[in-house]
Amino acid sequence: MNASVVALRKGVLMCALSVGFGLLGVPVAGADTVDFTPPVGDAGVSHTYGFVSATAGALNGSNFSASTSASSLQLFGKADGSDENGIGLDAATDHEITGSNVIEVTFDSATTPGSRMFQMDSVTGGDNWTVYGSNNATSGFTPITGLTNMTDELTNHTLPDGDSFFLFAAGNDPGSTVLLGTIAADLASPVPLPPAIFLFGAALAGLGLLNRRRKEGPALQAL
Numbered sequence: 001m002n003a004s005v006v007a008l009r010k011g012v013l014m015c016a017l018s019v020g021f022g023l024l025g026v027p028v029a030g031a032d033t034v035d036f037t038p039p040v041g042d043a044g045v046s047h048t049y050g051f052v053s054a055t056a057g058a059l060n061g062s063n064f065s066a067s068t069s070a071s072s073l074q075l076f077g078k079a080d081g082s083d084e085n086g087i088g089l090d091a092a093t094d095h096e097i098t099g100s101n102v103i104e105v106t107f108d109s110a111t112t113p114g115s116r117m118f119q120m121d122s123v124t125g126g127d128n129w130t131v132y133g134s135n136n137a138t139s140g141f142t143p144i145t146g147l148t149n150m151t152d153e154l155t156n157h158t159l160p161d162g163d164s165f166f167l168f169a170a171g172n173d174p175g176s177t178v179l180l181g182t183i184a185a186d187l188a189s190p191v192p193l194p195p196a197i198f199l200f201g202a203a204l205a206g207l208g209l210l211n212r213r214r215k216e217g218p219a220l221q222a223l
Contacts, residue, residue: 075090
């Protein structure tokens with residue numbers, strides 16, 4: 001069999017398989033960004049924002065302790081315009097993240113690896129910020145390389161795939177007050193089944209047509 005025909009058949013087959021498995025069930029990514037406001041103001045100790053959950057608490061060494069009562073530290077949605085938009089804490093200066101108080105963020109299973117990004121906001125003067133990561137919700141948090149004592153704002157940073165839990169904190173500069181501005185990720189969403197079946201069938205039909213032409217080739221040459 002001609003090598004080019006073999007390559008073409010393989011290409012069509014791979015197309016059919018990718019359509020079948022990709023569109024009949026395997027998720028397809030689509031970018032999305034969390035809006036931390038609404039709610040503006042207190043949002044409780046924990047709150048779910050789209051594909052992430054946020055919890056107010058404090059960092060003690062490598063351990064995270066969540067707020068445990070209504071009178072404890074709570075999340076605060078801030079929407080004062082300019083570079084004063086995002087999520088902070090109600091019992092902190094300017095309703096922002098400061099001192100040992102932190103916000104823990106976890107992603108749901110719909111987000112795809114390598115796509116989780118964030119921006120910090122309200123980083124002015126001598127403010128700086130640090131992000132900590134761990135695979136345990138309450139312990140083992142260490143500063144993430146490249147995300148420690150940073151001074152930029154409204155700049156995309158990618159979170160590492162190796163961690164499951166993240167703490168957003170003020171940096172080591174005394175008096176730093178910052179906001180978690182936005183979080184974005186690619187979300188997995190299945191393609192509707194009817195279009196998937198149509199495309200899969202079309203790919204298989206193309207493979208069948210190619211195979212038919214291959215069989216008819218010798219007969220035509222004999223004539």
